Amino acid sequence: MEIVLASGSPRRRELLAHLKVDFRVRTSEVSEEIDSTEPSEVVEMLSLRKAVKVAEEEKNAWVIGADTIVVQGGQILGKPSDPADAFAMLSSLQGTQHQVFSGISIIEVRDGEVKRSLSRHATTHVWMNSLSDQRIKWYIETGDPMDKAGSYGIQGYGASFIEKIEGCYFNVVGMSLSLLAEMLETCSCPLFEKS
Numbered sequence: 001m002e003i004v005l006a007s008g009s010p011r012r013r014e015l016l017a018h019l020k021v022d023f024r025v026r027t028s029e030v031s032e033e034i035d036s037t038e039p040s041e042v043v044e045m046l047s048l049r050k051a052v053k054v055a056e057e058e059k060n061a062w063v064i065g066a067d068t069i070v071v072q073g074g075q076i077l078g079k080p081s082d083p084a085d086a087f088a089m090l091s092s093l094q095g096t097q098h099q100v101f102s103g104i105s106i107i108e109v110r111d112g113e114v115k116r117s118l119s120r121h122a123t124t125h126v127w128m129n130s131l132s133d134q135r136i137k138w139y140i141e142t143g144d145p146m147d148k149a150g151s152y153g154i155q156g157y158g159a160s161f162i163e164k165i166e167g168c169y170f171n172v173v174g175m176s177l178s179l180l181a182e183m184l185e186t187c188s189c190p191l192f193e194k195s
């Protein structure tokens with residue numbers, strides 16, 4: 001049995017490495033189109049979709065999938081489609097509060113069959129400082145926002161935008177480690193349990 005991270009996100013690789021477990025990465029392409037507008041449902045369903053796609057290719061593994069979105073006033077912000085979209089997102093987030101939802105799914109596959117499937121999410125409240133148009137434009141030119149939900153990364157230069165957060169920091173970066181640890185324990189994953 002192995003732990004397989006179903007993610008192309010370099011952040012999620014770094015995050016999982018913090019848990020001091022052996023794992024390998026297997027990426028897949030899934031559609032991120034979804035009918036639901038309920039944030040918790042969206043991130044749990046998308047994380048499950050990513051995990052399922054990879055689990056179908058595995059024989060014996062715990063497959064982990066995750067998904068992160070930014071939510072402001074009920075509106076869901078994913079990754080920006082282009083620099084103009086990033087500008088629109090950051091302009092609306094600056095000077096206000098928003099939430100970051102990250103869903104995590106674990107699928108336990110034994111002998112090619114799904115033995116257990118678990119999906120959970122965490123929410124973090126984030127307060128962003130007021131930002132000038134020039135500063136937003138400069139940040140977008142660095143390219144950093146383009147692969148991130150809400151068009152910012154709290155773990156890089158984007159940290160200078162953040163006044164405070166309430167909730168798990170790692171949840172903002174892409175996956176709550178305390179939630180993941182709890183889920184691996186629930187699954188009785190021996191690769192995680194420390195003696």
Ligand SMILES: Cc1cn([C@H]2C[C@H](O)[C@@H](COP(=O)(O)OP(=O)(O)OP(=O)(O)O)O2)c(=O)[nH]c1=O
Binds near residue numbers: 008009066067150174
């Ligand atoms: C808000 C925020 C998001 N992000 C990132 C985390 C996710 O990688 C990304 C949201 O996109 P996701 O679709 O959740 O993930 P992904 O496409 O990067 O990777 P994969 O689906 O293969 O697992 O935004 C940060 O890195 N920092 C932040 O502060």
